[in-house]
Amino acid sequence: MAECHPVGFQWVMEARLRGAKVFHIDPRFSRTSAAVDRYLPIRAGSDIVLLGALINHVLTHGLDFREYVLAYTNAATIINAEFLDTEDLDGLFSGYDPETGRYDPSSWAYEGDVEQVRTLSEGGLAHAQAAGSDSYGARGPGASARPPADPTLRHPRCVYQILRRHFSRYTPERVEELCGISRERFAELAEAITASSGRERTTAWVYSVGWTQHTTGVQFIRAASILQLLLGNMGRPGGGILSLRGHANIQGSTDVPTLFNLLPGYIAMPNAHRHAGLNDYLEREGADTGFWGNRRAYTVSLLKAWWGEAATEENDFCFGHLPRLTGDHGHYATVMGQIDGTVKGYFVIGENPAVGSANGRAQRLGLANLDWLVVRDLTLVETATFWQDAPEIETGELRTEEIGTEVFFLPAASHVEKEGTFTNTQRLLQWREKALDPPGDCRSDLWFFYHLGRRIRDRLTDDEIDRPVRELTWDYPEEGPYRDPSAEAVLREIGGTGPDGRALSHLGRLRPDGSTRCGCWIYCGVYADEVNQAARRRPREEQSWVAPEWGWAWPANRRILYNRASADPEGRPWSERKRYVWWDQARGAWTGPDVPDFEEDKPPDYDPPEGAKAEAALRGTDPFIMQSDGKGWLYVPSGLSDGPLPVHYEPHESPVRNTLYRTQANPARRIFHRPDNPYNPPLSPRFPYVFTTSRLTEHHTAGGMSRTLPYLTELQPEPFCEVSPQLAAEVGLVNGGWATIVTARAAVEMRVLVTERVRPLRLRGTTVHQVVLPYHWGYRGLVTGDVVNDLIPFVLDPNVFIQESKSGTCDVLPGRRPRGTALLELIERYRHG
Amino acid sequence: MAERMGFFTDTSICIGCKACEVACKEWNDVPDDGFVFRATSYDNTGALGADTWRHVAFIEQDGRWLMSSDVCKHCTHAACLDVCPTGALFRTEFDTVVVQSDVCNGCGYCVPACPYGVIDRRERDGRAWKCTLCYDRLRGGLEPACAKACPTDSIRFGPLDELRARAAERVERLHADGVTEARLYGESPDNGVGGTGAFFLLLDEPETYGLPPDPVVTTRDLPAMWRWAGGAALALAAGVAACFLRRT
Amino acid sequence: MPKRRDEMVPDAGFRSYYGQPVIKAPVWHEPHMPVYLYLGGMSGAASMIAAMARVTGHDRLALAARMAAAAGAGVGSVFLITELGRPERFLNMLRLFKPSSPMSVGSWTLAAHGGLTAIGAASAVTGVLPAIGDAATAASAVTGPVMAAYTAVLLADTAVPAWHEAMRELPFLFTGSALASAGAALMLTTPRTAAGPARAVAVAGAAAETAAGMLMARRLGLAGEPYRLGRAGRLMRASRMLTLGGGLLATMAGRSRALTALSGLAITAGALCTRFGVLEAGRASAADPKYTVVPQRRRVAAGDLASVPGRCRPATKP
Numbered sequence A: 001m002a003e004c005h006p007v008g009f010q011w012v013m014e015a016r017l018r019g020a021k022v023f024h025i026d027p028r029f030s031r032t033s034a035a036v037d038r039y040l041p042i043r044a045g046s047d048i049v050l051l052g053a054l055i056n057h058v059l060t061h062g063l064d065f066r067e068y069v070l071a072y073t074n075a076a077t078i079i080n081a082e083f084l085d086t087e088d089l090d091g092l093f094s095g096y097d098p099e100t101g102r103y104d105p106s107s108w109a110y111e112g113d114v115e116q117v118r119t120l121s122e123g124g125l126a127h128a129q130a131a132g133s134d135s136y137g138a139r140g141p142g143a144s145a146r147p148p149a150d151p152t153l154r155h156p157r158c159v160y161q162i163l164r165r166h167f168s169r170y171t172p173e174r175v176e177e178l179c180g181i182s183r184e185r186f187a188e189l190a191e192a193i194t195a196s197s198g199r200e201r202t203t204a205w206v207y208s209v210g211w212t213q214h215t216t217g218v219q220f221i222r223a224a225s226i227l228q229l230l231l232g233n234m235g236r237p238g239g240g241i242l243s244l245r246g247h248a249n250i251q252g253s254t255d256v257p258t259l260f261n262l263l264p265g266y267i268a269m270p271n272a273h274r275h276a277g278l279n280d281y282l283e284r285e286g287a288d289t290g291f292w293g294n295r296r297a298y299t300v301s302l303l304k305a306w307w308g309e310a311a312t313e314e315n316d317f318c319f320g321h322l323p324r325l326t327g328d329h330g331h332y333a334t335v336m337g338q339i340d341g342t343v344k345g346y347f348v349i350g351e352n353p354a355v356g357s358a359n360g361r362a363q364r365l366g367l368a369n370l371d372w373l374v375v376r377d378l379t380l381v382e383t384a385t386f387w388q389d390a391p392e393i394e395t396g397e398l399r400t401e402e403i404g405t406e407v408f409f410l411p412a413a414s415h416v417e418k419e420g421t422f423t424n425t426q427r428l429l430q431w432r433e434k435a436l437d438p439p440g441d442c443r444s445d446l447w448f449f450y451h452l453g454r455r456i457r458d459r460l461t462d463d464e465i466d467r468p469v470r471e472l473t474w475d476y477p478e479e480g481p482y483r484d485p486s487a488e489a490v491l492r493e494i495g496g497t498g499p500d501g502r503a504l505s506h507l508g509r510l511r512p513d514g515s516t517r518c519g520c521w522i523y524c525g526v527y528a529d530e531v532n533q534a535a536r537r538r539p540r541e542e543q544s545w546v547a548p549e550w551g552w553a554w555p556a557n558r559r560i561l562y563n564r565a566s567a568d569p570e571g572r573p574w575s576e577r578k579r580y581v582w583w584d585q586a587r588g589a590w591t592g593p594d595v596p597d598f599e600e601d602k603p604p605d606y607d608p609p610e611g612a613k614a615e616a617a618l619r620g621t622d623p624f625i626m627q628s629d630g631k632g633w634l635y636v637p638s639g640l641s642d643g644p645l646p647v648h649y650e651p652h653e654s655p656v657r658n659t660l661y662r663t664q665a666n667p668a669r670r671i672f673h674r675p676d677n678p679y680n681p682p683l684s685p686r687f688p689y690v691f692t693t694s695r696l697t698e699h700h701t702a703g704g705m706s707r708t709l710p711y712l713t714e715l716q717p718e719p720f721c722e723v724s725p726q727l728a729a730e731v732g733l734v735n736g737g738w739a740t741i742v743t744a745r746a747a748v749e750m751r752v753l754v755t756e757r758v759r760p761l762r763l764r765g766t767t768v769h770q771v772v773l774p775y776h777w778g779y780r781g782l783v784t785g786d787v788v789n790d791l792i793p794f795v796l797d798p799n800v801f802i803q804e805s806k807s808g809t810c811d812v813l814p815g816r817r818p819r820g821t822a823l824l825e826l827i828e829r830y831r832h833g
Numbered sequence B: 001m002a003e004r005m006g007f008f009t010d011t012s013i014c015i016g017c018k019a020c021e022v023a024c025k026e027w028n029d030v031p032d033d034g035f036v037f038r039a040t041s042y043d044n045t046g047a048l049g050a051d052t053w054r055h056v057a058f059i060e061q062d063g064r065w066l067m068s069s070d071v072c073k074h075c076t077h078a079a080c081l082d083v084c085p086t087g088a089l090f091r092t093e094f095d096t097v098v099v100q101s102d103v104c105n106g107c108g109y110c111v112p113a114c115p116y117g118v119i120d121r122r123e124r125d126g127r128a129w130k131c132t133l134c135y136d137r138l139r140g141g142l143e144p145a146c147a148k149a150c151p152t153d154s155i156r157f158g159p160l161d162e163l164r165a166r167a168a169e170r171v172e173r174l175h176a177d178g179v180t181e182a183r184l185y186g187e188s189p190d191n192g193v194g195g196t197g198a199f200f201l202l203l204d205e206p207e208t209y210g211l212p213p214d215p216v217v218t219t220r221d222l223p224a225m226w227r228w229a230g231g232a233a234l235a236l237a238a239g240v241a242a243c244f245l246r247r248t
Numbered sequence C: 001m002p003k004r005r006d007e008m009v010p011d012a013g014f015r016s017y018y019g020q021p022v023i024k025a026p027v028w029h030e031p032h033m034p035v036y037l038y039l040g041g042m043s044g045a046a047s048m049i050a051a052m053a054r055v056t057g058h059d060r061l062a063l064a065a066r067m068a069a070a071a072g073a074g075v076g077s078v079f080l081i082t083e084l085g086r087p088e089r090f091l092n093m094l095r096l097f098k099p100s101s102p103m104s105v106g107s108w109t110l111a112a113h114g115g116l117t118a119i120g121a122a123s124a125v126t127g128v129l130p131a132i133g134d135a136a137t138a139a140s141a142v143t144g145p146v147m148a149a150y151t152a153v154l155l156a157d158t159a160v161p162a163w164h165e166a167m168r169e170l171p172f173l174f175t176g177s178a179l180a181s182a183g184a185a186l187m188l189t190t191p192r193t194a195a196g197p198a199r200a201v202a203v204a205g206a207a208a209e210t211a212a213g214m215l216m217a218r219r220l221g222l223a224g225e226p227y228r229l230g231r232a233g234r235l236m237r238a239s240r241m242l243t244l245g246g247g248l249l250a251t252m253a254g255r256s257r258a259l260t261a262l263s264g265l266a267i268t269a270g271a272l273c274t275r276f277g278v279l280e281a282g283r284a285s286a287a288d289p290k291y292t293v294v295p296q297r298r299r300v301a302a303g304d305l306a307s308v309p310g311r312c313r314p315a316t317k318p
């Protein structure tokens, strides 16, 4: 966090000054490790063992926050009898199809829900085929609001008992054996987090891509969620699981998404095979209880924002105009499509996949096989110049003259050269003013899309096929000499307007009848009172410590989600120290320094009437209002592709055998057996070392914004690998010299930094050496270097399709790599052993 | 004269982000220092110099990684200023030491005079450069760029007296927490340079960070030097005279 | 206390930051600075000789000495100015007179001395205004010794250990060397018969230079090490041999013009070597953090911290 979120890290330093104890769990001793109380080196990809052992520790020692767990989680809920756990199937859950490598999740449902789930998800399996898990999110179809439960937690099929059994094999011994963390250190961590949880205290977990870029990435976070729910650390100040986001506006670009399978506000993208019309879509895409029960209002308001007057009740509000999914259209699928010739054109907007994405060689081969490529960036990044200076030109695999791709490079305005919002890590929208005009031909991305759309519309015919684009509302006011569309007008559209055309104040005002328009329902209210709420900058001295008037947080300017959980079931703060949002009996309302994440006037003793829908179906004691049952899910009955509970599987490429189960790696992971994507065999002596990739404070991601600046380049001028003195001695590396890292995909060279910060891990009986590779360099910029991502294959988490770039295997050779065809020969030798 | 302003750099909370280095260069338009991979931990700018006015040192030790942002000390008795023949180096109303680049003729004398190895001559333009304690910003009522950029407040800027009091508290607190190796460096007005305007809280001996353990302003000994030189000059005169007188 | 890890540092006797220097080495270039030091010293001593020669009636010698003094100061100034990072701003040296800056004192001295010797030489060559020429020469007998000695302060008044620690011996080394250089220069430019006093000066200077050099090496301890090692050591040894040899030769050269010339050249070369050697030793002592850290650390260990008596609050130690 100090390394990649230094500005945010100041608050961790502040917390330490106030007595917080901070642990850092990371394979690499980074700047963060240097500034905390305890650093725990861990083997990359083994965190579920550690988290599982912490869960087991809490459960076996009865350290859970029982009142919280009983009232607010699904611990008591009973799971149907068809469900079989990894305990029963040695590492597999029920529903696995070895043919397709996919799960049918219907057997994971709550007692009584199986049939309905099975019907709505068309036999269950279908949902997993086309990025299904994302289209459900945490709102599985047909899950009931009041499933059978056993408040004594004794029922053998209640979640609590399933959890106990499931995690019983996650012991401190396994932590020692698989993570490389000693029992003493584990005990210290377990003691610290349990001591700092409960009524008076909270513990927060903070993660970023060290937890996500794994074939089990989603389950890493799930494991942390279970722990936090058991300890009562959700929805309370100082608690939670804080996902530190990436690019300054990456949160914004998931909310109003650049993701293929989501519409704004985490609304599922319709599927060509599953969704006929709007009603069918809405019925299948989630439960009717909890806040997702209002999804018709969200979806219709979105369609109205896009198609305006053309969207009517009669024509399904133009639902038919939306594009449809036919399968996986994620980044990696697209690249493989390029290589295979099915993808002909490509827009790359603010991304540098030739350097930043896994299997760099495949990325570039894909680019070289296009008809046209548009790159919009601040500088000529590698993705725009691959035809000239890609490493494949040097090896002779590509020849400039033979590349047919027509490349259009369009210079982009940077964030200081345009106005707009950033949505950051804590869902806070902050308005940025434009500081100066963009130079030369640089234009904002908003300008680009708006004018591209305008020009396309100019060329449209009356033909039916052009209708969806013709009928779009595309009417932003233009400003300035370059006719920039007004960014505030866009924000206002996103924030929503009512029947009177005035900006909406709150998402509760959204209607399913087409009378409201809203570009992203969770952002509804960001333009309340016709004021750009994101632009508020009232100093913290002038407001409460929660600072609600600094920017605007979605939804409804809430700073902590699910904050109903900061009060006990009766609505009283769990403790005075930790009071945050509570029930004010006199006023008959929830109150506190933050906006309550609950219907303001729903009393704690509210009991829903039979047949109630949406939020009205949840009790006054159900804080997790987005879930169909209002509970924090210790066990996830639907929505995940690889199981309802986290399981430790080894990374796809690992030198270590999974000693917990016979199943070595995540059985549902996405693998692609293709000649351009060869894998290192697991447990292969040819690739004995573990490598992990990471960032440096001095550079930014694929480097287009840092390798081009002398002040940053001088701070870390060359790619390097961090190795322990022991590994250096074993392989023959010298500090300041060169090393070559080899996988089945590539061999890359880098300078050597020998450091005791990297420690060989003693697992039981063996030593695992880890190599740390910052990945910021490429073949352009003030300094150049090999692309670390060339080492990494396409192998993906099955839920969100993120690549496994945090743990792989490799060999390490002293000295520089061979050039030209000799390089290909070296890799070829490694491929075939 | 305004109050004496300075820096208290608390290295115990530095996270080595180098924002101070970059902010300094941005504000003061300092050129880059070359692209050299030094293999000295995460330090690739090496030392303070004409093109690096803030420098973050990285020291790897068993179990800890020390980081410290170094800067000109703005000495009470500044050797650089004392020896500057042109008056290019001067003391400002904030009691800081600043080079006027239009006056400096590049004689280079300040360079070996500084007991901390701070000021340096930039060969490209022949002038001596170092931290100005952001004189222009101070005059405009702003805090220095490096302090402003520091996310952890490792660099604190303010009236020196306040900083000294704060530093003393901080050391006490660290000692109470068992960090007995914490110590202040440079803050004592009794030291060899009469106290520094930029002082530090260190977690190890100064030399570990590349700082001199007991620096002295060289001009302290200047009277003695002139006496010896006077003696030598007289001896020369006498010698010559003797050679002639012996002959005649 | 945690262990330290200083693998990069070869010398385990002290701690440093990756073996990097603590102070900055002088930025002065070769040959400019050492040659200037030589010329300035030579000129200073020569002006003294000129004055004495004039007083004692050695007119031929006086003429040569005046010329040498003027040439040394003139050419020296050129070397000094080209050494500046911005020669065009040389005159900023004379913006103010700053006693705390030996370079300021030196610049004024050089300006005065250069002017006086120039007048002396011009008058002697042209025969114009002889009284003024004599007066200028007489006055340069005051600036001359300062010229020869101030450069020692110039070097000593730095943080460079090999120089600062040598603050007592350097002036004698430099004035001795200046005597030797001037004597040698005059031996080379004056007919033998007229050069008697110059020979004596050369021999005396050579003796003084050698003595001061040996004393310095003996007394300086660790800070003297750079004068013995590496390139500086070789230069200093060469200087010793040339100076001693040249001095001895001067006493024995008798009537031989060749031997006299050889002796003059040897002494001159020795004096140059001294300046190059001293400069190089300074550089070496600045480059190795040992010379800065070890003595300071010893002071700290002994509780004998440096302070600035009389310049700040009451010092802890006198």
Ligand SMILES: Nc1nc2c(c(=O)[nH]1)N[C@H]1C(S)=C(S)[C@@H](COP(=O)(O)OP(=O)(O)OC[C@H]3O[C@@H](n4cnc5c(=O)[nH]c(N)nc54)[C@H](O)[C@@H]3O)O[C@H]1N2
Binding pocket: A001, A003, A004, A005, A025, A026, A027, A028, A030, A042, A043, A044, A045, A046, A047, A207, A208, A209, A210, A211, A244, A245, A246, A247, A692, A693, A694, A695, A696, A697, A698, A699, A700, A701, A702, A806, A807
């Ligand atoms: N200076 C700077 N800041 C940045 C960025 C940048 O490039 N430079 N990028 C931004 C972006 S896009 C993002 S996504 C974020 C990313 O921010 P971070 O996630 O903090 O970045 P990384 O360095 O990639 O990975 C974090 C750590 O995860 C560790 N790690 C690897 N594998 C494992 C594992 O299995 N378990 C555990 N516990 N740790 C593991 C790595 O050693 C590394 O230290 O940073 C953002 N901020």
Ligand SMILES: Nc1nc2c(c(=O)[nH]1)N[C@H]1C(S)=C(S)[C@@H](COP(=O)(O)OP(=O)(O)OC[C@H]3O[C@@H](n4cnc5c(=O)[nH]c(N)nc54)[C@H](O)[C@@H]3O)O[C@H]1N2
Binding pocket: A209, A213, A246, A247, A349, A350, A351, A352, A353, A355, A356, A357, A358, A376, A377, A378, A379, A381, A412, A413, A414, A415, A445, A693, A694, A695, A700, A701, A702, A703, A704, A705, A775, A788, A789, A792, A805, A806
């Ligand atoms: N091995 C390995 N690979 C990784 C990761 C890892 O940890 N390890 N991390 C992954 C992660 S989390 C990320 S986010 C990716 C990042 O990978 P990329 O997104 O491919 O890399 P960036 O360098 O961030 O590319 C962003 C580009 O946007 C440009 N840009 C900036 N502002 C604007 C703008 O306003 N408009 C336009 N049009 N362009 C702009 C920048 O100049 C820059 O070139 O890398 C991923 N790859």
Ligand code: SF4
Binding pocket: A004, A005, A006, A007, A008, A248
């Ligand atoms: S670069 Fe921006 S987003 Fe990243 S830490 Fe610095 S201030 Fe925060």
Ligand code: SF4
Binding pocket: B072, B073, B074, B075, B077, B078, B079, B080, B081, B097, B113, B114, B115, B116, B117, B118, B119, B130
């Ligand atoms: S540290 Fe050096 S450069 Fe800075 S004021 Fe002191 S003597 Fe001058």
Ligand code: SF4
Binding pocket: B080, B083, B084, B085, B086, B087, B088, B089, B099, B103, B104, B105, B106, B107, B108, B109, B110, B111, B121, B127, B128
């Ligand atoms: S280099 Fe410039 S600042 Fe330094 S002493 Fe000479 S004139 Fe003064």
Ligand code: SF4
Binding pocket: B023, B024, B025, B027, B028, B053, B054, B071, B130, B131, B132, B133, B134, B135, B144, B145, B146, B147
């Ligand atoms: S005070 Fe100003 S000049 Fe000095 S280091 Fe900080 S930013 Fe640079």
Ligand code: SF4
Binding pocket: B013, B014, B015, B016, B017, B018, B019, B020, B021, B056, B067, B068, B069, B149, B150, B151, B152, B153, B154, B155
């Ligand atoms: S900005 Fe602050 S925290 Fe960052 S390196 Fe500089 S002093 Fe350290």
Ligand SMILES: [Mo]
Binding pocket: A209, A245, A246, A247, A250
């Ligand atoms: Mo990211």
